[in-house]
Amino acid sequence: MWSRTAVVLAAILMLTGSLAGAQVRGTISGPGQTAFPIGIAVPAGDGAVGEAFAAALGRDLQLSGLFSVLRAPATGGPADRGVEAEQLDLAGWTALGARWVVTLAVTRDGSGAVGVEARLIDAADGQRVGGKRYEGRRDEIARMGDRFADHVLFLLTGERGPFDSEIAFISTRGGRFKEIWVSPARGEGARPLTHNRSIHLTPRWSPDASRILFTSFLQGHPWVYEIDVRSLKIRRVMGGRGMAMGATFSPDGSAIALAREVGSGDSEIVILHPGSRATDVVSTEKTLDVSPSWSPDGRRLAFCSGRAGTPQIFIADLAAGTVRRLTLQGGYNTEPAWSPSGDRIAYTGRVGGSFQIFVQEIEGNRVHQVTSTGGDNTSPAWSPDGRYLAFSSRRSGRDEVWISDWHGWRQTRLIEGGAGDTSPAWSGWLE
Amino acid sequence: MSIGVTGSRGCGAGSRFWLLGVCGAVLCLTIAGCAARKGAGTEGGLGESDLSGTTRGSSLDQWRNGSVGSEDSGPLETIHFDYDSYALSSEARSVLESNVEWLRANPSARAEVEGHCDDRGTIEYNLALGAKRANAARDYLVALGIEASRLTTISYGKELPACRDQTPECWARNRRDRFVVMD
Numbered sequence: 153m154w155s156r157t158a159v160v161l162a163a164i165l166m167l168t169g170s171l172a173g174a175q176v177r178g179t180i181s182g183p184g185q186t187a188f189p190i191g192i193a194v195p196a197g198d199g200a201v202g203e204a205f206a207a208a209l210g211r212d213l214q215l216s217g218l219f220s221v222l223r224a225p226a227t228g229g230p231a232d233r234g235v236e237a238e239q240l241d242l243a244g245w246t247a248l249g250a251r252w253v254v255t256l257a258v259t260r261d262g263s264g265a266v267g268v269e270a271r272l273i274d275a276a277d278g279q280r281v282g283g284k285r286y287e288g289r290r291d292e293i294a295r296m297g298d299r300f301a302d303h304v305l306f307l308l309t310g311e312r313g314p315f316d317s318e319i320a321f322i323s324t325r326g327g328r329f330k331e332i333w334v335s336p337a338r339g340e341g342a343r344p345l346t347h348n349r350s351i352h353l354t355p356r357w358s359p360d361a362s363r364i365l366f367t368s369f370l371q372g373h374p375w376v377y378e379i380d381v382r383s384l385k386i387r388r389v390m391g392g393r394g395m396a397m398g399a400t401f402s403p404d405g406s407a408i409a410l411a412r413e414v415g416s417g418d419s420e421i422v423i424l425h426p427g428s429r430a431t432d433v434v435s436t437e438k439t440l441d442v443s444p445s446w447s448p449d450g451r452r453l454a455f456c457s458g459r460a461g462t463p464q465i466f467i468a469d470l471a472a473g474t475v476r477r478l479t480l481q482g483g484y485n486t487e488p489a490w491s492p493s494g495d496r497i498a499y500t501g502r503v504g505g506s507f508q509i510f511v512q513e514i515e516g517n518r519v520h521q522v523t524s525t526g527g528d529n530t531s532p533a534w535s536p537d538g539r540y541l542a543f544s545s546r547r548s549g550r551d552e553v554w555i556s557d558w559h560g561w562r563q564t565r566l567i568e569g570g571a572g573d574t575s576p577a578w579s580g581w582l583e
Numbered sequence: 584m585s586i587g588v589t590g591s592r593g594c595g596a597g598s599r600f601w602l603l604g605v606c607g608a609v610l611c612l613t614i615a616g617c618a619a620r621k622g623a624g625t626e627g628g629l630g631e632s633d634l635s636g637t638t639r640g641s642s643l644d645q646w647r648n649g650s651v652g653s654e655d656s657g658p659l660e661t662i663h664f665d666y667d668s669y670a671l672s673s674e675a676r677s678v679l680e681s682n683v684e685w686l687r688a689n690p691s692a693r694a695e696v697e698g699h700c701d702d703r704g705t706i707e708y709n710l711a712l713g714a715k716r717a718n719a720a721r722d723y724l725v726a727l728g729i730e731a732s733r734l735t736t737i738s739y740g741k742e743l744p745a746c747r748d749q750t751p752e753c754w755a756r757n758r759r760d761r762f763v764v765m766d
Contacts, residue, residue: 328649349647351643351742353706353707353710353742354706367707367710369637372637372641372643373737374710374737374738394714395710395714395737397707411711413714413738416715416722417698417711417714417715417716417717417718417719417736418714418715419711419714440708440712441711442707442708442710442711443705443707443708456707456708458708458711462667463667463708484667484704486704486705487705487706487707487708500705507703507705530705531705531706574706
């Protein structure tokens with residue numbers, strides 16, 4: 153298991169060329185519609201370290217939907233003489249179609265510690281757009297690539313990418329049990345977090361990505377638990393009479409919203425304040441209220457309620473004590489997920505007999521359908537940068553975790569090697 | 584295996600206080616003894632052996648044994664529901680009335696009512712719907728004179744289907760309240 157602290161950003165290697173940066177930034181406005189060709193140059197002789205960095209970086213850039221990744225052919229490719237802009241065979245890269253080139257130099261290749269310098273160069277004019285130097289343990293090379301992918305997105309779009317993060321999900325890999333798994337956000341290298349031979353549901357990260365809240369039948373009833381991602385210790389957060397489920401940390405981590413059963417099988421949204429042991433009841437309607445999702449400022453909660461006769465998304469203003477209905481179309485809208493930008497809510501809605509992902513603007517109520525495949529798409533989760541959604545998809549006939557930009561332009565299988573993968577939860581940035 | 588109440592939220596998971604088990608007791612549950620038996624990845628976790636809350640003969644119990652969905656031979660008959668509904672049909676009511684006869688004839692018996700849903704819905708809403716279904720049957724049995732103290736409810740949502748085909752017949756079979764007579 154990799155550490156979430158040890159990739160050391162040694163230094164900003166080179167200052168971003170301010171002129172080049174100003175020119176380039178903003179040329180890419182959003183994922184999905186056009187994929188810009190970007191080359192990754194790994195100098196011959198650098199071996200496994202450079203290749204592992206390039207593989208993670210390339211995977212992330214491809215997943216971003218912004219880029220198509222080019223690697224130089226084994227023979228007849230660009231004749232680079234080094235990693236600096238003036239040493240690159242720009243004509244050769246341009247002939248391959250590259251709009252930008254990333255060059256990698258392995259600065260340290262010890263048995264324990266490794267170092268990589270990565271540079272982003274504009275293939276059209278040879279300007280260096282930016283660069284970073286990374287040092288860390290050998291098992292952290294891929295994560296260095298993830299971090300540089302996030303930096304490339306920052307340099308070329310003005311907004312940091314989402315790939316230095318993790319996805320928790322539920323998987324039946326290895327049998328019928330539903331255990332919690334965690335994967336790097338690039339979707340490769342998933343590992344099991346639990347081996348409890350039970351049913352675990354709806355994981356949700358703490359803001360610092362150190363803990364995961366989940367619902368489980370671990371002790372026979374659907375109750376809420378929390379697992380420490382490093383020590384793997386499990387703590388019960390809420391049990392007792394009736395069920396408790398769908399717990400989620402407030403944005404500052406100080407409170408937990410969840411749904412608990414009350415009399416006659418109704419469920420209500422409550423907020424726990426573990427520090428003071430106080431509990432706030434968000435709404436006292438006798439109905440089914442489930443699936444709370446916090447606004448990024450912690451002042452509102454979206455949730456699913458059956459109070460209108462069918463499940464619909466509602467928004468509670470916590471200070472004012474008011475509740476308003478958000479979704480006005482469709483007869484089954486559930487699983488709200490508030491975007492990090494605060495202005496949109498993704499949810500799962502039923503349309504024409506299947507379940508699909510939707511995004512609705514909170515002001516103006518404009519609804520956007522993200523998925524429309526055969527096979528259900530459910531359980532949307534926002535990336536930390538708010539550009540992407542991870543979700544469960546059955547479009548291939550099996551349950552898998554997919555990723556899309558929130559417009560739905562480019563949809564890709566995210567978690568590799570699985571079947572029976574559901575309920576993705578995307579962590580915040582690890583650093 | 585025992586559940587030790589060993590820490591409060593403020594103890595900081597991962598600190599040595601956890602390992603020493605000296606934190607003030609509020610909510611934390613840890614189980615000693617899992618690590619050696621189950622290997623890396625579960626040390627200190629609430630584990631598979633902690634099944635004190637699982638009712639014998641429940642769907643969860645059956646599922647753990649790989650037999651969920653097998654035909655029930657218990658004395659209380661299963662009832663079924665319409666899609667996204669917890670309303671008791673007239674057919675369901677007549678089944679419940681015959682279940683009441685058995686409960687009256689066996690006054691020491693207690694029963695757990697399990698609410699289940701088909702998989703055409705989302706996880707948490709189905710858990711909530713299953714709870715409403717279980718309570719709908721429980722309330723009807725109580726209205727017919729069964730002591731509430733003899734009946735408990737649990738929802739399994741869509742997690743323990745009786746069958747897994749994507750057919751209307753299978754969906755209908757999964758939308759059910761199952762009754763488990765408790766020892």
